[in-house]
Amino acid sequence: MVAMKQARHPAPNEITLIDVMGALNDPIRVGLVRVLADDREHGWGELRAPVAKSTLSHHLRVLRDAGVTRTRQEGTRCFVELRRDDLDARFPGLLNAVLGAAHRDDVGAHVGLADDSPSA
Amino acid sequence: MVAMKQARHPAPNEITLIDVMGALNDPIRVGLVRVLADDREHGWGELRAPVAKSTLSHHLRVLRDAGVTRTRQEGTRCFVELRRDDLDARFPGLLNAVLGAAHRDDVGAHVGLADDSPSA
DNA sequence: CTCAATGTTCGATGTTCGTGAAACATCGAA
DNA sequence: TTCGATGTTTCACGAACATCGAACATTGAG
Numbered sequence: 001m002v003a004m005k006q007a008r009h010p011a012p013n014e015i016t017l018i019d020v021m022g023a024l025n026d027p028i029r030v031g032l033v034r035v036l037a038d039d040r041e042h043g044w045g046e047l048r049a050p051v052a053k054s055t056l057s058h059h060l061r062v063l064r065d066a067g068v069t070r071t072r073q074e075g076t077r078c079f080v081e082l083r084r085d086d087l088d089a090r091f092p093g094l095l096n097a098v099l100g101a102a103h104r105d106d107v108g109a110h111v112g113l114a115d116d117s118p119s120a
Numbered sequence: 121m122v123a124m125k126q127a128r129h130p131a132p133n134e135i136t137l138i139d140v141m142g143a144l145n146d147p148i149r150v151g152l153v154r155v156l157a158d159d160r161e162h163g164w165g166e167l168r169a170p171v172a173k174s175t176l177s178h179h180l181r182v183l184r185d186a187g188v189t190r191t192r193q194e195g196t197r198c199f200v201e202l203r204r205d206d207l208d209a210r211f212p213g214l215l216n217a218v219l220g221a222a223h224r225d226d227v228g229a230h231v232g233l234a235d236d237s238p239s240a
Numbered sequence: 241c242t243c244a245a246t247g248t249t250c251g252a253t254g255t256t257c258g259t260g261a262a263a264c265a266t267c268g269a270a
Numbered sequence: 271t272t273c274g275a276t277g278t279t280t281c282a283c284g285a286a287c288a289t290c291g292a293a294c295a296t297t298g299a300g
Binding site: 164165173174176177178181193195196197198 | 276277279280
């Protein structure tokens with residue numbers, strides 16, 4: 001369902017290092033984080049990843065459960081954004097270090113935004 | 121064998137972000153990294169972790185294969201140390217961010233050094 | 241109401257991972 | 271050489287994970 005009762009996001013202090021490391025231990029999820037690094041909210045539909053719909057849904061769920069992203073529903077559509085502030089507050093420097101490293105190695109390069117995306 | 125022909129460590133530029141994230145995606149391995157964060161070489165024997173010998177050997181292998189640590193053999197004993205310089209050069213800030221986060225949450229607290237360790 | 245769009249959840253499948261016991265290899269000492 | 275200490279490797283097993291297709295639920299439009 002596009003609208004579960006309410007996806008539960010971990011509180012800032014419930015975010016654990018191991019969970020974050022686990023969430024960022026997959027090229028596709030790192031790619032998603034890179035896309036979200038513009039600190040803007042993006043709709044599912046804009047996201048382009050070389051996996052099935054259900055798999056993408058799964059990855060987005062892992063990121064959300066780990067506290068890396070926040071999900072919002074509007075009607076039948078969902079939007080994601082990076083929880084940069086919460087992550088920075090809890091693990092200073094971690095997100096930037098990962099983003100920098102991911103950029104250098106071009107991790108998750110196959111993940112991106114649709115051509116007609118408002119951010120493209 | 122205490123002395124394999126020569127453990128192959130990845131070259132600095134062969135270290136990948138995903139491998140490092142994967143290596144640091146386990147409390148015991150994070151604990152080991154914390155112990156090694158004093159930038160000194162430690163013998164296997166000093167290491168205390170709540171796992172079997174073979175499991176510890178496995179974890180140290182994962183860390184080595186990921187390029188996080190370096191292993192050296194002297195006679196029948198092995199020594200490990202953090203590859204801090206290589207990691208910092210390749211992924212600036214990542215190691216420090218992880219160490220800081222691990223310290224805050226006390227990740228890998230059950231890993232330590234023997235009481236009679238020269239560093240204890 | 242009926243349809244189409246958008247995600248989620250549910251198997252099912254194959255892979256990777258953490259773990260320990262046991263067997264093995266190497267080195268140093270007696 | 272025989273023994274003990276120190277690690278490594280192999281094997282087996284259960285758990286966790288990535289992936290996909292199909293069925294399902296919810297919402298918005300016609």
